[in-house]
Amino acid sequence: MRNLLFTVLIAVPMMNLDAQNTNPLLNDWKGKYGGVPAFSEYKVSQFRSAVDVAIADKLREIDVIATLPTPPSFENTIAAMERSGKRLSHIKAIFDIYSSNLNTPEFEAVEADITPKFSEVNNQMYQNKKLFDRIAAVYKSAEMKKLTPEQKRLVTVYYQNFVREGALADPKSKTRIAEINKELAGLFTKFSQNQLADENNLYLALQTEADFDGLPKELADAARSEAKERHLQALGCIANTRSSIEPFLTFSNRRDLREQAFRIFVSRGDNDNANNNNATLVKILKLRAEKAKLLGFKTFADWSLSNTMAQKPQRTLDLMLSVWEPAVLKVREDVAEMQKIVAAEGNSFAIEPWDYRYYAEKVRKSKYDVDANQIKPYLQMEKLREGMFWVAGEIFNLNFKQVYDVPVFHPDVRVWEVSNKTTGKVVGLWYFDPYARKGKRSGAWMTAYREQSRFDGEVMTIVSNNCNFIKGAEGEPILISWDDASTLFHEFGHALHGLCSNVNYPLLSGTNTPRDYVEFPSQILERWLATPEVLNRFALHYQTGAPMPMDLVNRIEAAATFNEGFSTVETISSALVDMQLHLLENPEIDPKDFEAKTLYSLHMPHEIVMRHRIPQFGHIFSGDDYAAGYYGYLWADAISADATEAFTVDGKGLYDKEVAKRLLKHVFSVGNTVDPEVSYPLFRGKKSTTDALMRARNFPIK
The missing domain is CATH 3.40.390.10 (Collagenase (Catalytic Domain))
Structure with a gap:
């Protein structure tokens, strides 16, 4: 490794100077605000050479830190690491913007080549023994006692990150971990590109005026614009994205078209075409399971949760299952109300997933006199x-x-x-x-x-x-x-x-x-949307400019917990499947079969599907960030509900200035300088419980 690194580094200077003179991606961000990306100067063709140069720069910088002749200290090791790799960080930020927002066929090829290189540089950093020895020396040094709390936290996070990524593993395991990381990076890109391809290429065409029945004007106009943009010989087009499909499922009076739209959406990554993600995701699961074992963990879920608040998978399962049962019961109640409306319309069919949003709107209107088209x-x-x-x-x-x-x-x-x-x-x-x-x-x-x-x-x-x-x-x-x-x-x-x-x-x-x-x-910021202060000032009728009537505001508040069963089941089913996938020690599975059996064991209501079916679950298969971590939305919402009560129950309301100051001081401003187990009670005065979450969702508290 040392000789290879040396060879790379001595070969770089000419390329570095040459590329820097011609490649805008390698330039420092300039202008006001401490410099900003020069988006008008960048081209997809520039990424390959820019990334190569920036990676070489970072490897050179960390090699200098690792081989310093002076004893390790916070300043020459930890602070120096914080200074390293700035150019690569900037280029990676631009690269990610292109990946998420400007993903063209030209960029896809570049992305497939480059993504594994980001993994390689991380491997070389985390497996640099001399570098880790210096970090560990600072972590165990007498100097730690003299550091500020934030500096101590920084040293600890560095040390834990390196250990978590295999710094203490044996040489053979390190080699295999590096291979796995590189292979995973390529698979993540493949999964994302497949999902995006199904979203771009599949759609529901609206051929006649009758196909628009029930659609609000703005949705119909958007569908017509989409058809023109795609140069289709159709009157309208419903794109295969959540922002298009869900409104269509909510308002379309055409049950046959709702079913078609639903099936297109839930089949992303699971079609009989080149974009099928099932084989790819199984490879990802196998590699993750292998990596976890090499790092000394029973499962990938155990490894993934080792640096979270939850710490252990069982704690997440306990939380999810405590909310699951009341959510399912609520869904049963809501479906019964929907079936009454189906019968009143002279129909006898059972509610299917493509009916749920449509009839939920009818129940909301009947029960609370709140119509989405009246709000919109x-x-x-x-x-x-x-x-x-x-x-x-x-x-x-x-x-x-x-x-x-x-x-x-x-x-x-x-x-x-x-x-x-x-x-x-x-x-x-x-x-x-x-x-x-x-x-x-x-x-x-x-x-x-x-x-x-x-x-x-x-x-x-x-x-x-x-x-x-x-x-x-x-x-x-x-x-x-x-x-x-x-x-x-x-x-x-x-x-x-x-x-x-x-x-x-x-x-x-x-x-x-x-x-x-x-x-x-x-999640806590969502709470301010429904306040009269926001609705009276900013929920203004697009034609008259009149504020939303207080009567409607009050009815919205009364219906605030309506359909919580649906949203809870939809989300937690995905989180439970995510956790069960990553608790497998040998994930040799058929994804469709695993999904069906897991949901059956949970008594999943057949009227609802997971918010993210396995072959399109980008949160967990486009990278590691949310793998075995989708539960985090519920975990954080339990904290959010509790924090909201600091304003609404213990304080003077959501605009209480003193509570807001504490929220800023102990939550929004501190980043990760303080362990959340410490910082949250400093804001709240106590640890959070799930009681506020159950109250917020109108579920019974056991």
């Missing part, structure tokens, strides 16, 4: 974005100002400068990419292009929110559903977690927390 005219995406900014100002004292001199990667993207309202200090940039398009993965997410830090000079964060809202007719406002509005606030919560970060070291910054804690800040 008040939910303009841009007004809700303004509402998010207002909430951020009220809770975290932030101000957002749109700027026009920052390069963007697509014309749809806009940028805001974020500053402290009191001091005027700029704390970061927020990029907003709201619309669906070909080559963009489905769903919604937050990304940090650069982490906040200050140990080596002030570095402000750059974050983005990316969504998949459907563009309507030219010049008309984008109207979104209540669920989409909740998602908008959720992802903005992640962005605020990054923008509020106030730490010294990038590894501990922003959202770099344990996986089952990171969803807590985003």
Whole structure:
């Protein structure tokens, strides 16, 4: 390994200088705000050479740290590691933006080549014995007692990360772990590309005006626009993404077309074509199981949870199953109400998965006098974005100002400068990419292009929110559903977690927390959407400009827990299947058979399918971040529900300034500088329980 590394490094300087003169990806980010990506200068063809140079740079930097003749110290080892690899971090951020937002056939080929290289550089770093020996020396040194709490935390995280990735393994195991990591990286890319291909290439064509029956105007307009964009000989097109399929399933009066749309969506990655993901995901599971054993763990789930709040798989199962039974009972009650409406309409069919959203809307309207089509005219995406900014100002004292001199990667993207309202200090940039398009993965997410830090000079964060809202007719406002509005606030919560970060070291910054804690800040921010303060100011009718009537606001509040059974079952079934997959010691399975048997054992209501079926479960098969970790949404929501009661039960309401100050101080600003088991009770005054979660979902508390 040492000789190979030396050979690579002495061969690099000419290529480095040459590439740096001609490849914009290798340039430092320049301009205001501590520098920003120069998106207008980048080309897909530049990635291969840029990544090679940046990897060589990082390997050189860590080799210098590892071979220093001076004794290991926090400054020359740990702080030096925080300084290393900046160029590679910047290029990786751009690469990930292309992967998620601009994925073309040209980029797919580049992605397949490059992704394993990121894994290789991590392997070389984590398996560098001299480097680990220095980190371990600092971790066990007398100097630790003199360090600040944040520095101690940083040393501990570095040490634990290296151990977790095999730094203490024997040489033979290290070699095999490196091989597995490289192979997994390629399989993750293959899985993602297959899923994206089925989303891009499969769709439901609407051939006649009758096919539009029941669709709200904005959904019908979007379908017509989609058909034109795809150059189809059809009147309309429902794209194979959640943002298109779910509204269609909710409103279409055509049961036959609802079934077609449903089957297209749930079959992604599971079709008899080149994009079938079943063989790929089984390979991933086998490699993960093998890696876990090499690292000294019984299963991949045990390894994956070793650096989380939950720690052990059984704790996650206990939580999920405690919520599962009341959720299933609630679904049974809701389906019975739906069947009454089916009968009243003169039909005798049993509710199927493609009927659930459609009849749930009818029950909601009948039971609470709340009609999604009555709400939607008040939910303009841009007004809700303004509402998010207002909430951020009220809770975290932030101000957002749109700027026009920052390069963007697509014309749809806009940028805001974020500053402290009191001091005027700029704390970061927020990029907003709201619309669906070909080559963009489905769903919604937050990304940090650069982490906040200050140990080596002030570095402000750059974050983005990316969504998949459907563009309507030219010049008309984008109207979104209540669920989409909740998602908008959720992802903005992640962005605020990054923008509020106030730490010294990038590894501990922003959202770099344990996986089952990171969803807590985003989930609690959803609570502000339904407040009268937001709805009265920003839920304005797109035609009249009138605020949402208080009567409707009150009815929305009364129906707040309606359909919680469905959403809970849909999500937890995915989380339970994820955990069971990764508890397998020998995952030689047929995915479809495993999925069916696992759900049968749980008494899964046949009217609902998993939110993410196994062959399209990108959270767990496009990377390791959420593998054996999808439970984290429920885990974090239990914390979020408890934290909400700090405002609504123990405080003066969701706009209580004192509680908000504690939330900022102990949650949103601290990143991973403090163990969540310590920081959360500092905010709340006690540890969280599941009682608040059960109350929030209107489930009985045992």
